[in-house]
Amino acid sequence: MSNSSILLISADEDIAKSVGGVLEGLEGVKLSRESSSVSKLNGTAVRMAADHNVVIFATDPSNAADLSAIEVLTEQRGPDTVYLALTDGDLPLSKVRALSRSGVDDVLPYPMPDSELAEQVNTWIEKRRAALVEKYSGDKAAKGRVIAVQQARGGIGATTVAVNLADQLLDRKGAFKKEASNRVILVDMDLQFGTVGDFLDIEGKGGLMQLASESFLPDVEWIEQSIDRTPNGLAVLSAPSSFVPLEAMQPQQVEALVQTLKTMFDYVVIDMPRALVTWLEPILTECDQFMIVTDTSVPSIRATRRLMDFVLADNVELPIEIVINHEKKPMFKAEHHKEASRALDMPFNHWIAHDPKAARQAVDYGKPLSEVAARSEIAKGIAALAKATLQALPKDQAKARV
Ligand SMILES: Nc1ncnc2c1ncn2[C@@H]1O[C@H](COP(=O)(O)OP(=O)(O)OP(=O)(O)O)[C@@H](O)[C@H]1O
Ligand SMILES: [Mg+2]
Structure with a gap:
């Protein structure tokens, strides 16, 4: 048995509630929450993020403070931590690119149906697990x-x-x-x-x-x-x-x-x-x-x-x-x-x-x-x-x- 630890960062109560609910429903997931926006995270929270397997945060990439905060977050990344950004589904492509460049692994449009969100997160958990196994197998x-x-x-x-x-x-x-x-x-x-x-x-x-x-x-x-x-x-x-x-x-x-x-x-x-x-x-x-x-x-x-x-x-x-x-x-x-x-x-x-x-x-x-x-x-x-x-x-x- 393996638990995956997920950290959900969101200052928006509705997002915290609905996304948190989906994540809590996933099998083998241990969820922690940080009710803050990425740009307001303190040093302890940034270090805590690197200790989780997956970090999911709600962000508005038109906010420059958010973007630079994400860079800090992903710069201090744990070697095996996956960073997923949740953001407005109607975002122009240029903004999505800016987010991707800031170091996140994936940008998930929000809102999306619960089942789809669950599937996307599960796929990343599996991908990460496979990468970890690969890291220590065969010649490595x-x-x-x-x-x-x-x-x-x-x-x-x-x-x-x-x-x-x-x-x-x-x-x-x-x-x-x-x-x-x-x-x-x-x-x-x-x-x-x-x-x-x-x-x-x-x-x-x-x-x-x-x-x-x-x-x-x-x-x-x-x-x-x-x-x-x-x-x-x-x-x-x-x-x-x-x-x-x-x-x-x-x-x-x-x-x-x-x-x-x-x-x-x-x-x-x-x-x-x-x-x-x-x-x-x-x-x-x-x-x-x-x-x-x-x-x-x-x-x-x-x-x-x-x-x-x-x-x-x-x-x-x-x-x-x-x-x-x-x-x-x-x-x-x-x-x-x-x-x-x-x-x-x-x-x-x-x-x-x-x-x-x-x-x-x-x-x-x-x-x-x-x-x-x-x-x-x-x-x-x-x-x-x-x-x-x-x-x-x-x-x-x-x-x-x-
Ligand atoms: N060479 C040494 N000189 C002086 N003190 C020592 C030396 N080696 C260990 N000690 C001290 O002896 C005490 C017991 O050491 P330690 O806890 O390493 O022993 P242990 O065999 O693991 O004991 P335990 O039965 O509790 O597992 C500790 O306070 C330790 O600092
Ligand atoms: Mg001992």
């Missing part, structure tokens, strides 16, 4: 690498690693490091206790809540509509803000979600739940790297061992990486490090220093470490982890795991 599809971040025990720092690893995987280049080299999404699958939204000061659009409470399979359109983006360009799918039973999510839904995300992003970072639920399996199947965040204490190493045994049982080839948090890489490994490494039969390649001040700063600002404490030891540890990950999983070179 990304070959996303999936990295699952799991915790050995509660509070060990898995979300800190997931958030900041995802941020670093953007691999920003250029002046002021503004341009991301990679498309990255961070998905908070810790459905009940997820804190990714808090870490990045994102409210979330309730996508995963909807997914868990209804039984549809997510597609490109649903994903585009459900993600938030941080100012850095990191895409985020945050956990529900209210309680959802873990088993409400179906394995097929998670499978479709991860498979579709792989066509849209170069890197998919998943903050995993602590509980071992049935829908972990599709994630493990798609996973290119399973990171376990732990410390070197005996209980954490034992928990890591149990976790490894569990995930490897059905996924013998699952590539696992151990990330030691709260400990700077030692010059010489102590005996307990060697023992822990032997107990897991794994090398310890990744270390992140204990740095409560920087960690706290990042959380309080709701920003990644790279922005608030880039020179801290913890940020350096995560940058090194990201570098190793980019080397181990170069983009566009995904290969099937046997």
